[in-house]
Amino acid sequence: MLMRRSIVVIGGGAAGGTAAQFAKKTDRKASVTIFEREKYPQYSKCALPYFISGKVKDVIEFSKEWFEKAGIELHLETTVIEIDTEKKVVIAEKNGERIEKSYDALVIATGANSSVPPIEGVRNGDGLKKGVFSLRTLDDANSIREYLDKVDDVSIIGAGLIGLELAEAFHEKGKRVRVVEIFPQILPSMVDEDISRIVLDAIKDKVEILAGHRVKKITGENEVDGIVIEKEGEERRIETDMVILATGIKPNVNIGRKIGCKIGEKGGIVVDNRCMTSVKDIYAAGDCTEYIDLLTGKHFPVGLGSIGVRQGITAGINAAGGNASLPPGFIQTRTTRIFGVEIAAVGPLLKDLDENTVHGKYTGKNLPHYFPGGKDVTVKIAVDSDGRIVSSQAVGEGSAMRINTLACAIVNGMKIDDFVQLETSYAPPIAPTLDPMILAANVVRYRYERK
Numbered sequence: 001m002l003m004r005r006s007i008v009v010i011g012g013g014a015a016g017g018t019a020a021q022f023a024k025k026t027d028r029k030a031s032v033t034i035f036e037r038e039k040y041p042q043y044s045k046c047a048l049p050y051f052i053s054g055k056v057k058d059v060i061e062f063s064k065e066w067f068e069k070a071g072i073e074l075h076l077e078t079t080v081i082e083i084d085t086e087k088k089v090v091i092a093e094k095n096g097e098r099i100e101k102s103y104d105a106l107v108i109a110t111g112a113n114s115s116v117p118p119i120e121g122v123r124n125g126d127g128l129k130k131g132v133f134s135l136r137t138l139d140d141a142n143s144i145r146e147y148l149d150k151v152d153d154v155s156i157i158g159a160g161l162i163g164l165e166l167a168e169a170f171h172e173k174g175k176r177v178r179v180v181e182i183f184p185q186i187l188p189s190m191v192d193e194d195i196s197r198i199v200l201d202a203i204k205d206k207v208e209i210l211a212g213h214r215v216k217k218i219t220g221e222n223e224v225d226g227i228v229i230e231k232e233g234e235e236r237r238i239e240t241d242m243v244i245l246a247t248g249i250k251p252n253v254n255i256g257r258k259i260g261c262k263i264g265e266k267g268g269i270v271v272d273n274r275c276m277t278s279v280k281d282i283y284a285a286g287d288c289t290e291y292i293d294l295l296t297g298k299h300f301p302v303g304l305g306s307i308g309v310r311q312g313i314t315a316g317i318n319a320a321g322g323n324a325s326l327p328p329g330f331i332q333t334r335t336t337r338i339f340g341v342e343i344a345a346v347g348p349l350l351k352d353l354d355e356n357t358v359h360g361k362y363t364g365k366n367l368p369h370y371f372p373g374g375k376d377v378t379v380k381i382a383v384d385s386d387g388r389i390v391s392s393q394a395v396g397e398g399s400a401m402r403i404n405t406l407a408c409a410i411v412n413g414m415k416i417d418d419f420v421q422l423e424t425s426y427a428p429p430i431a432p433t434l435d436p437m438i439l440a441a442n443v444v445r446y447r448y449e450r451k
Contacts, residue, residue: 004029004030004031005027005029005030005031005104005105005320005321006030006031006033006101006102006103006104006105007020007023007027007030007031007032007033007103007104007105007106007107007316007319007320008033008034008035008090008101008103008105008106008107009023009032009033009034009035009106009107009109009316010034010035010080010090010106010107010108010109010110010255011034011035011036011108011109011110011111011286011288012034012035012036012038012041012042012074012076012109013036013042013043013045013109013111013286013287013308014042014044014045014061014286014305014308014309014312015109015111015285015286015287015308015309015311015312015315016034016036016042016107016109016285016286016312017034017041017042017061017062017067017312018285018308018309018312018313018316019107019109019283019285019312019313019315019316019319020032020034020067020072020107020316021070021072021316022312022313022316022317022320023105023107023316023317023319023320024070024071024072024316024320025316025317026316026317026320026321026322027320027321027322028071030320031073032071032072032073033072033073033074033075033101034067034072034073034074034075035075035078035079035080035090035092035099035101036074036075036076036077036078037077037078037079037080038076038077038137038138038139039076039077040060040076040138041060041062041063041064041066041067041074041076042060042061042062043059043060043061043138044059044061044305045136045137045305046305047059048135048138048140048141049135049162049165049166049168049169050165050169051138051141051145052135052141052144052145052148052166052169052170052173053168053169053170053172053173054172054173055172059138059141064076075092075094075099077094077095078092078093078094078099079092079093079094080092080255081093083106083255083258083259085259085260085279085282087102088102088103088104088106088281089101089102089103090102090103090106103281104281105281105282105283105318105319105320106281106282106283106319107275107282107283107284107285107312107315107316107319108255108256108261108269108277108282108283108284108285108288109284109285109286109288109312109315110252110253110254110255110256110286110288111252111286111287111288112136112249112250112251112252112287112288112301112303113136113249113250113252114134114135114136114140114245114247114248114249114250115245115247115248115249115250116128116134116245116247117157117215117245117247119157119215119216119217119218120216120217120218121217121218121219121220122218122243122245124222128245129218129220129222129223129224130222130223130224131147131151131220131223131224131241131242131243132218132224132242132243132244132245133147133242133243133244133245134244134245134246134247135162135166135244135246136249144244147242148170148173148175148242150241151175151241151242152175152176152241153175153176153177153239153240153241153242154170154175154176154177154178154240154241154242154243154244155177155178155179155180155215155227155238155240155242155243155244156170156177156178156179156180156243156244156246157180157215157243157244157245157246157247158179158180158181158245158246158247158248159179159180159181159183159185159186159187159188159209159211159246160187160188160189160190160246160248161187161190161334161336162246163179163181163244163246164179164186164187164203164207164336164338165336165338166244166246167179167207167338168206168207168338168339171206171207171339176208177207177208178207178208178209178210178238178240179207179208179209179210180210180213180214180215180227180229181209181210181211181212181213182212182213182214182215183211183212184211184212185197185200185211186199186200186209186211187199187343189349190334190336190343190345191343191345191349191393191395192349192350192351192380192393194361194380195343195345195361195378195380195393195395198378198395199338199341199343199395202339202341202395203338203339203341206339207339210229210231212231213229213230213231214229214230214231215227215228215229215230216228216229216230216235218243219237224240224241224242224243225239225240225241226238226239226240227240227243249287249301249303250267251266251267251268251269251287251288251289251290251301252287252288253267253268253269253288256269256277256284256288259279259282260278260279261277261278261279261282261284262277262278264290264299265290265299266290266299266300266301267290267301268287268288268289268290268299268301268302269284269288269289269290270289270290270299271283271284271285271289271290271291271311273314273325273326273327273328274314274315274318274324274325274326275289275311275314275315275318275326276318283315283318283319284311284315285308285311285312285314285315286302286308286311286312287301287302287303287308289301289302289311290302291307291311291326291329291330292328292329292330293329293330293331293332293348294327294328294329294330294331294410294411295329295331295347295348295353295390295391295410296348296352296353297329300330300332304332304333304334306333307330307332310326311326314326327411331346331347331407331410331411332346332347333345333346333403333404333407334346335399335400335403341395341396342395342396342397342398342399342400343393343394343395343399344393344394344399344400344402344403344404345391345392345393345394345403346391346392346393346403346406346407346410347382347390347391347392347410348390348391349391350382350391353382353384353390353391354384354385356384356385357382357383357384357385357390357391358382358383358444358447358448358451359380359381359382359383359391359444359447360380360381360440360443360444360446360447361378361379361380361381361440361443362378362379362436362439362440362442362443363376363377363378363436364376364377364432364436364439365377365432365436366396366397366398366431366432366436367428367429367430367431367432368428368432368433369432370428371428371429375396375397376396377394377395377396377397377398377399377402377436378394378395378396378436379392379393379394379399379402379436379437379439379440380392380393380394380440381406381416381437381440381441381443381444382444383415383416383444383448386415387415387416387417387448388410388413388414388415388416389406389409389410389414389415389416389419390410391410392406392407392410392437394437396436402435402436402437405422405437406419406437416441416444416445416448417445419438419441420438420441420442420445422438424438
């Protein structure tokens with residue numbers, strides 16, 4: 001009688017939970033086990049800013065009962081302390097109790113940790129100073145919500161996606177909010193400087209933005225009472241009650257490194273298109289990994305939930321004996337909505353593209369000029385020396401769907417001459433005859449032809 005396959009997943013977040021689900025779908029008879037160090041089953045980390053504001057009441061996506069019903073063994077508040085790759089055994093611990101589980105295939109989905117910058121006064125002993133927080137887990141969100149009730153003024157370090165989404169959350173809770181960003185623009189890893197200016201103009205009346213400033217010190221002996229910021233050699237102190245670190249994440253690769261998984265130049269576990277690591281029968285998925293950018297050919301740290309879930313699907317299917325592959329690279333399609341402003345982008349920033357790249361943008365309306373209620377939409381497109389679309393960014397209503405369209409064009413190697421021929425839908429109350437993305441493409445085509 002054949003023994004049933006045993007699959008162990010370390011980490012029960014979006015990537016790990018998805019891997020477990022697709023492993024079970026692929027091999028219904030397999031034993032599938034998740035070890036998760038938090039006390040919560042799979043929840044949406046991307047929803048945490050909206051949980052803090054109160055827009056979202058519950059971020060749990062799949063309950064413990066759901067996993068049990070699906071035939072997946074879920075161990076919460078359980079830490080993996082050792083992996084014996086020769087005997088193929090995972091050793092975990094919960095409340096002092098030792099748990100051993102043999103595996104045929106293992107999926108590492110340990111996620112990432114908040115990056116804490118070396119700012120004077122950020123720590124008190126081994127932990128963060130009272131009043132200093134980062135946002136990575138549901139416990140972090142609960143702690144922020146609780147402390148927020150005691151304060152009036154909040155300073156956020158970092159004007160990326162999380163920083164600005166939190167700024168909106170705190171604004172909606174009636175707090176004075178400022179965001180300090182070391183780079184000269186907001187959203188520095190999401191959009192180019194010219195597109196970020198459009199976003200800044202739309203939100204600057206709702207939140208104080210201090211771009212091009214560095215936080216040198218967090219003051220207060222036992223708890224936060226201010227920050228010292230510096231720009232071009234000039235320092236000033238600002239009184240504040242609470243500091244949020246929105247300064248990025250670092251892949252959690254401790255387990256992977258310990259068992260010999262190759263760690264890449266971006267600090268993540270390197271995986272192939274099957275999500276296999278460099279160690280036999282061990283897969284990895286999500287924020288603990290790095291993968292290839294389709295357009296630059298360089299590695300990037302996986303940080304988007306959409307990519308993590310796709311990796312989870314691939315790792316789960318393959319761990320269960322199936323056959324699934326990732327594309328040769330990802331184009332990092334991304335979006336958000338901040339203070340009512342929709343922003344989306346796909347592909348590298350201009351600074352990361354070839355110097356022969358040609359780009360252009362167009363600002364139009366999402367409705368015909370004669371129809372009431374039309375709103376501005378700006379679309380920017382870039383093409384390479386062969387005229388192939390390689391990048392796009394948009395701001396305004398419907399930006400995400402426009403960028404999804406351009407993502408499809410990029411993946412299929414579409415040239416700008418072909419894209420301008422795209423037939424888009426039209427009706428006065430819904431869309432103009434020529435969409436702003438088509439008009440932006442025309443701008444780029446003319447520039448490309450003249451070059």
